[in-house]
Amino acid sequence: MAPSAPQYQPVPTTPSVSVGDAATPCSTTSSSPPSSSSRRRYSDPASRGGLLASPIPRGMRLRPIPLILAFMVLAILSGSFIHPTPRSYIADYLSSSTSTLNPSTALTSNVQPATGGLPAHLGIPMTLEARLAYLLSRPALWQWEAELPSRHGCPFYTYNRNTYFFHEGKPEQWEQVTPTDVKRYRNKIVEYMRGVEREGGKLVWEDGMDAHVPAAERRGLIYTAGDGPALNRLRLCLHMLRKVIGSKILVHVYHFKGELEEPGLKDGFEADYDIKFIEVGGRRQDGKSWNIKNIAFLHTQFTEFVYLDSDNIPLIDPMELFEGAEYKQSGSVFWSDLNKDHPDNAIFRVMGRDCTDDHWPGEAGQLVFDKRANNGLNLAVLHLTNHMMEEDKMYGFLSYGDKDTFRFSFYALGLDYQMAPRIFASAGGYQTENGEDSHEFCGHTMLHWALTPSSEAHNPAYSPKPAFLHTILAKHRYHLQPEKLFTHVRKPRLDGITDPRLVRTYYEWTGQCFGITLKGPDGTMGVEGSWGDGQGVEMISMEELIGDNMVWRELQELSRTFVNIDH
Numbered sequence: 001m002a003p004s005a006p007q008y009q010p011v012p013t014t015p016s017v018s019v020g021d022a023a024t025p026c027s028t029t030s031s032s033p034p035s036s037s038s039r040r041r042y043s044d045p046a047s048r049g050g051l052l053a054s055p056i057p058r059g060m061r062l063r064p065i066p067l068i069l070a071f072m073v074l075a076i077l078s079g080s081f082i083h084p085t086p087r088s089y090i091a092d093y094l095s096s097s098t099s100t101l102n103p104s105t106a107l108t109s110n111v112q113p114a115t116g117g118l119p120a121h122l123g124i125p126m127t128l129e130a131r132l133a134y135l136l137s138r139p140a141l142w143q144w145e146a147e148l149p150s151r152h153g154c155p156f157y158t159y160n161r162n163t164y165f166f167h168e169g170k171p172e173q174w175e176q177v178t179p180t181d182v183k184r185y186r187n188k189i190v191e192y193m194r195g196v197e198r199e200g201g202k203l204v205w206e207d208g209m210d211a212h213v214p215a216a217e218r219r220g221l222i223y224t225a226g227d228g229p230a231l232n233r234l235r236l237c238l239h240m241l242r243k244v245i246g247s248k249i250l251v252h253v254y255h256f257k258g259e260l261e262e263p264g265l266k267d268g269f270e271a272d273y274d275i276k277f278i279e280v281g282g283r284r285q286d287g288k289s290w291n292i293k294n295i296a297f298l299h300t301q302f303t304e305f306v307y308l309d310s311d312n313i314p315l316i317d318p319m320e321l322f323e324g325a326e327y328k329q330s331g332s333v334f335w336s337d338l339n340k341d342h343p344d345n346a347i348f349r350v351m352g353r354d355c356t357d358d359h360w361p362g363e364a365g366q367l368v369f370d371k372r373a374n375n376g377l378n379l380a381v382l383h384l385t386n387h388m389m390e391e392d393k394m395y396g397f398l399s400y401g402d403k404d405t406f407r408f409s410f411y412a413l414g415l416d417y418q419m420a421p422r423i424f425a426s427a428g429g430y431q432t433e434n435g436e437d438s439h440e441f442c443g444h445t446m447l448h449w450a451l452t453p454s455s456e457a458h459n460p461a462y463s464p465k466p467a468f469l470h471t472i473l474a475k476h477r478y479h480l481q482p483e484k485l486f487t488h489v490r491k492p493r494l495d496g497i498t499d500p501r502l503v504r505t506y507y508e509w510t511g512q513c514f515g516i517t518l519k520g521p522d523g524t525m526g527v528e529g530s531w532g533d534g535q536g537v538e539m540i541s542m543e544e545l546i547g548d549n550m551v552w553r554e555l556q557e558l559s560r561t562f563v564n565i566d567h
Contacts, residue, residue, distance in 0.1 A: 110421055111457045112498045114330040115358040116407070118414035126375040128204055131413045132193065136186055138352025140179035143344065150343035150355035158503050159340035159357070165509070166400040167342045173397050177346035185350040185394065189412060192387040193380070203383055205376035210303045220250035220302040221318050224292045225310045226259045229566035233475065234310040236558050238273040244554045247317040249306075251275040254296040256283040284392075290402045291389040293364070297382050303372060309365040313469040313558075315551055316450055321368045321467075324451025330418040331373020332381075334362030334406065335448045335468075336497060338424075338507040338514065347398040351411040359419050360497065364403035365470040366448060374415045384409040422449040422464055423502060425491035426514040427542065429484035433477050433512040441539065442513040443490055444473040444480075460496075466545055469555075471562070473514070482559040486542050490516050493523075493536040501535040 118124050124134050156162050196203055210218050221241075225234045234253070241247050253269075257279050260266055266277045282295050293307065306318040326333050341348075343355040371379045388395045388405040399405050410417045426443025433442060450467035469486065492505040501523070508515040516537055523533040546552040 109458050110452050110460050110462045111325045114416035114418045116410040117416040128380055132190055135352060135412055140182040141349050143175045146349050150348055154341055154343040154355040154357055160507055161340045161342050164339040170397055171344050174344050174346040182349050196383055203380045205372045205379045213301050218303040220252060220305055222296050222305050222307045223253045223310055224296055225253055226255055230310045232565045237313055241314050242273050244550055245317050249319050253277050254280055254292055257281055293402055294386040294389050304370045306368045311471045311475050312365045316467045321451055325454045325457040326418040326451050327368050330416045331370035331378055332417045333368045333420055335366055335420045336360035336423045337363040338509060347408055362403055362407055366468050377413060377415055381409045419497050421452050421497055422495045423497055424448050425489045426516055427469060427486055427489050429487040431481050431484045435479035435481050441490060446470040446472055447489055480563045482563045485559040486555055489540045489542055489545055491538055493538050494534055501533055504535050505537055
């Protein structure tokens with residue numbers, strides 16, 4: 001059966017990129033940072049004995065600030081005796097407030113608004129030339145000009161942004177990006193887009209571009225894999241997908257030329273799991289293979305696709321994701337990473353916007369994407385992402401691999417995208433990173449949740465089911481005990497992706513495990529000493545979460561194979 005038509009419609013033609021000379025400079029509010037000598041200094045006239053000098057002797061003057069502080073302390077102390085139940089009063093206030101500390105009563109939908117797009121009041125047309133022209137028109141700023149709004153939107157000491165390993169040593173580099181550099185970045189984006197069109201490429205989706213593909217073959221699942229351990233882990237994932245879950249989704253596995261050349265290897269995979277291998281060029285000279293994702297996404301026959309890393313074990317049929325309310329809303333969905341953006345990252349100046357906490361950075365081990373979305377401009381997003389991956393010297397210190405380039409491309413064009421409705425949980429067991437018994441839980445795998453069925457879109461209490469186990473740390477661990485590999489899950493009690501109470505559940509990569517720590521007291525309602533916001537950290541058994549079914553039983557079995565791959 002052919003997939004149903006999406007809620008958005010593609011544009012009929014590909015517009016040309018006509019935004020003037022790519023070298024035309026953007027306006028900037030300043031050409032250089034102010035010198036310290038140019039900053040005006042103010043002094044107290046009384047301290048100079050001027051006309052406003054006080055006749056009262058200095059030692060007898062009442063100082064207003066200490067007086068105010070003393071009054072405040074007295075008010076607080078007296079309030080504790082005047083009000084009979086001050087702690088419960090505060091807890092009741094927090095539990096009923098619709099402030100950012102406790103928004104639960106204000107939430108009416110499990111599906112939050114998409115983000116990334118431009119405000120509607122700007123009236124920027126949904127065409128590529130208009131979006132690029134707007135990008136070029138944005139002010140090109142120095143770091144000091146942009147830092148206050150961005151630091152307000154992305155406070156330093158929240159969401160792990162100040163300790164994330166990729167951010168180490170980067171602020172000094174970001175500060176060196178000048179307004180001239182900002183213009184150069186933007187002009188290079190336009191030049192790249194023009195080059196794609198000159199070579200006959202399509203930047204915007206056109207109606208009929210997939211007419212040569214049978215309707216039933218326009219949706220599918222993309223993997224990328226090379227030789228060695230990645231291929232062995234892929235075998236486990238395909239076994240779970242085909243033999244356990246029973247998914248019939250079309251599967252294409254992309255690899256670079258020169259890989260998977262062992263005689264009979266690909267034939268065996270294709271026969272066992274009903275998949276298709278596709279060879280492409282474009283391997284980077286530095287040996288890194290992150291860019292194969294972008295190459296696959298532009299090359300694929302699939303108009304709509306799910307992507308999974310080869311170390312990402314599916315727990316559901318990926319076809320379900322195409323029916324998720326989040327996907328139908330915006331045509332693309334990404335799953336959260338453990339940190340949020342650093343406010344000083346120069347990428348925000350390049351994109352002409354402030355850093356905000358609207359969305360988490362995406363963790364690109366899984367995504368779902370429709371090239372037709374955003375009036376056909378999602379295809380341009382893939383091209384722009386490819387440009388960022390090719391220009392590693394320009395973007396390598398602004399983004400960590402491919403995972404950020406998708407989001408930054410949406411930002412550059414001012415387009416909406418969506419996040420999965422729940423932040424990931426930490427999956428693992430009670431053993432150390434070296435497989436020794438432990439009383440401490442160590443989470444080595446990201447458990448990501450499924451999307452929201454349309455029938456539950458307006459139910460804020462709906463909890464999506466487990467969808468993927470991304471074994472991002474587990475695959476690097478030796479001597480793990482298979483029977484303790486996936487026994488428990490640690491998660492925030494309130495894990496909605498936009499819930500500001502996540503600021504109290506600190507996600508941290510310790511180098512060995514994914515830690516989730518509750519900051520402050522538990523928020524359970526009605527408990528003495530509770531913070532009263534409902535937040536906390538829960539430990540749940542994997543069997544309870546998945547259920548005593550075939551998926552759970554097979555997960556236990558494949559653990560025995562997983563721990564021995566490449567060990």
